[in-house]
Amino acid sequence: MDLQILLLLGQDGLTNGAIYALLALALVLVFAVTRVIFLPQGEFVAYGALTLAALQAGKLPGTVWLAVGLGVAVVLIDGGLALKSGNLKRLPRIILGNLGLPLVLLGLISGLEAEALSALALPLQILLTLGIVVPLGPLLYRLVFQPIASATPLVLLIVAVALHMTLIGLGLVFFGAEGFRTQPFSDGAVEIGPLLVQHQTLWILFASVALIALLYVLFERTIYGKALRATALNRTGARLMGISTTMAGKLSMGLAAFIGALSGVLVSPMTTLYYDSGFLIGLKGFVGAIIGGLASYPVAALGAVLVGLLESYSSFYASAFKEVIVFTLIIPVLLWRSLTSHHVEEEEE
Amino acid sequence: MHRKTLIATLISLASGLAASAAWADINVGVSLAATGPAASLGIPEKNTIALLPTTIGGQKVNYIVLDDATDSTTAVKNIKKLISENKVDVVIGSSTTPSSLAMMDVAAENETPMISMAGSAIIVEPMDAKRHWVFKSAQNDAHMATAIVEHMTSNNVQSVAFIGFADAYGQGWYKEFAKIAEARKIKILANESYQRNDTSVTGQTLKILAAKPDAVLIGAAGTPAVLPQKTLKEKGYKGAIYQTHGVANADFLRVGGKDVEGAFLPVGPMVVADQLANDNPVKKSALEYVKKYEGVHGKGSISSFGGHAWDAGVLLGSAVPVALKKAQPGTKEFRKALRDAIEGTKNLPAAHGIFNLSAQDHQGFDQRARVMVKVENGTWKLIK
Numbered sequence: 001m002d003l004q005i006l007l008l009l010g011q012d013g014l015t016n017g018a019i020y021a022l023l024a025l026a027l028v029l030v031f032a033v034t035r036v037i038f039l040p041q042g043e044f045v046a047y048g049a050l051t052l053a054a055l056q057a058g059k060l061p062g063t064v065w066l067a068v069g070l071g072v073a074v075v076l077i078d079g080g081l082a083l084k085s086g087n088l089k090r091l092p093r094i095i096l097g098n099l100g101l102p103l104v105l106l107g108l109i110s111g112l113e114a115e116a117l118s119a120l121a122l123p124l125q126i127l128l129t130l131g132i133v134v135p136l137g138p139l140l141y142r143l144v145f146q147p148i149a150s151a152t153p154l155v156l157l158i159v160a161v162a163l164h165m166t167l168i169g170l171g172l173v174f175f176g177a178e179g180f181r182t183q184p185f186s187d188g189a190v191e192i193g194p195l196l197v198q199h200q201t202l203w204i205l206f207a208s209v210a211l212i213a214l215l216y217v218l219f220e221r222t223i224y225g226k227a228l229r230a231t232a233l234n235r236t237g238a239r240l241m242g243i244s245t246t247m248a249g250k251l252s253m254g255l256a257a258f259i260g261a262l263s264g265v266l267v268s269p270m271t272t273l274y275y276d277s278g279f280l281i282g283l284k285g286f287v288g289a290i291i292g293g294l295a296s297y298p299v300a301a302l303g304a305v306l307v308g309l310l311e312s313y314s315s316f317y318a319s320a321f322k323e324v325i326v327f328t329l330i331i332p333v334l335l336w337r338s339l340t341s342h343h344v345e346e347e348e349e
Numbered sequence: 350m351h352r353k354t355l356i357a358t359l360i361s362l363a364s365g366l367a368a369s370a371a372w373a374d375i376n377v378g379v380s381l382a383a384t385g386p387a388a389s390l391g392i393p394e395k396n397t398i399a400l401l402p403t404t405i406g407g408q409k410v411n412y413i414v415l416d417d418a419t420d421s422t423t424a425v426k427n428i429k430k431l432i433s434e435n436k437v438d439v440v441i442g443s444s445t446t447p448s449s450l451a452m453m454d455v456a457a458e459n460e461t462p463m464i465s466m467a468g469s470a471i472i473v474e475p476m477d478a479k480r481h482w483v484f485k486s487a488q489n490d491a492h493m494a495t496a497i498v499e500h501m502t503s504n505n506v507q508s509v510a511f512i513g514f515a516d517a518y519g520q521g522w523y524k525e526f527a528k529i530a531e532a533r534k535i536k537i538l539a540n541e542s543y544q545r546n547d548t549s550v551t552g553q554t555l556k557i558l559a560a561k562p563d564a565v566l567i568g569a570a571g572t573p574a575v576l577p578q579k580t581l582k583e584k585g586y587k588g589a590i591y592q593t594h595g596v597a598n599a600d601f602l603r604v605g606g607k608d609v610e611g612a613f614l615p616v617g618p619m620v621v622a623d624q625l626a627n628d629n630p631v632k633k634s635a636l637e638y639v640k641k642y643e644g645v646h647g648k649g650s651i652s653s654f655g656g657h658a659w660d661a662g663v664l665l666g667s668a669v670p671v672a673l674k675k676a677q678p679g680t681k682e683f684r685k686a687l688r689d690a691i692e693g694t695k696n697l698p699a700a701h702g703i704f705n706l707s708a709q710d711h712q713g714f715d716q717r718a719r720v721m722v723k724v725e726n727g728t729w730k731l732i733k
Contacts, residue, residue, distance in 0.1 A: 005555050177388025178600040179572040271548040272604050296669035316550030319541045
């Protein structure tokens, strides 16, 4: 083992760790705001990557139909409620807010020829992908979690598992069993010291850091971010202050979908992704989030980077036991956390 | 009598055919990996089952296809259901080695012949009371490993590094390959493993590079086999790269693109059926299947896995008429006669080779069941 191998492994671990860190942040965010352990986080990664791959192949990705379908369902429910209460003025907003973007994208993509679609500039394709996948977050929150928002964390977790299974199944229907790889953002590599670093690696690191900075600004400087933080700290208190917890839930799930889809878009040129790849990636982010106690953003992000590094080095030393080593990390962490932190009873229990 | 009606009702419910599921029909249970990580194996197999003959020896054949989602627990559930509810005479499946191994116990316990479509030789070796009931239509890994080692020795490869799946497929390949390579004085410098859905194999690759082998063998199946080869190339590896026959489908070429150019691998002759010499005994039977499959699913849609399902059908096609002379379908005697008939198969040309089974060899292929190919310009090129 020489220095170069050490560095290469470190670089690989950092790259993967950056992605895990993003997912860990999304998991902490969703948990803090809605108390949902958001297992389907990984599915957004797969959906993001595979939607982009479908666009690049000139095909209409099935996720568009999912967005439209969910939008219609939400419009029917919310519209029905609005009609019942005689609040007709809200109807246009409900329809536009839930169905507008999916329908526009559906029209846009099906209006384009296959060649024109695959020839679109990469940033546009990525924008389309995000436009398709991100609305899934709030829509799913409205349909799945909002009606049971006050249930115990255990019920929410079970529902999250069910949602995860459903989304995986839909992924198989939309994209088929085979894996896809997308084109890299830019080909080539740069030499940094003794290392040859692929451009895509730099993109991932850059995007992760930028996103984390963006989240920081969002939480510290904007009214929406502050509302999210308030909801996370004390739901009842936040509601008394006039913060809509429903809005906070939708927003957090939308952010989670955005982070997930963007992670998928970032890793898809590096590796082949399958309809069910997201779960394992999400799970490693989850280990990071656990290290942060599902509460601390910086510790969760650092934990996730640690997971990436551990994974990389253990794949060198003992490749057969890689997963074992990575997931066993959770045991000492839990032990340490339960010994050092005071256990706070859930308010519902 | 009551029980019988109940079971008959169950069968008709399950198959959705109220009257046609009569007792005299031959029921073939199929459990394969139509979803899950091995779906790229299971889907062409499922498509092929739909092409198998619906009458054999004048008897109607019903195929009951279940999906095991590449999960061995589900595979066991499936075979139990097929045997107890559908009263099948023979089971085809599953697509992967772990699932097949799990199903084997149930097949032997219920004395129902089973034809696996998976690769590893441990499904039919060493012969024992359980494997008495188990057959295998796909080439043993040993057939393929021998082809690789032969190609290595004739190309002056003296040291090899191995990287494969951390499951029965990868482990099985390593064992077979190590055995044969050692006999031929090829040194194995590294043995690394990775998971099907890993997103990075940089660590393993670096270890392989540090060992400086003449060639690398990737013991993986389907599109996940692209990742090690891609990473090796990225890190500047210049030696020969060998893949196993588990990658022989169009999706591997699509996902791999230019990253998998130049890979050597052994495949069943069916994959390059039209490139075979005219006097090759497998050419006719292989082309028959290729034409039939591509006729339905379009040109270039063929994959070697579907061929294994076809060959299971070929085995049945020759064994069922023999067994019918001895007993009625649906009985224990018929299942036994069918087992004996499959075991007695001689010189039967199939899509992947010529079947010559015996009490000791429940696979039955020889060296005619594999050829070496190279990935060239995005297609398989036969190496003469």
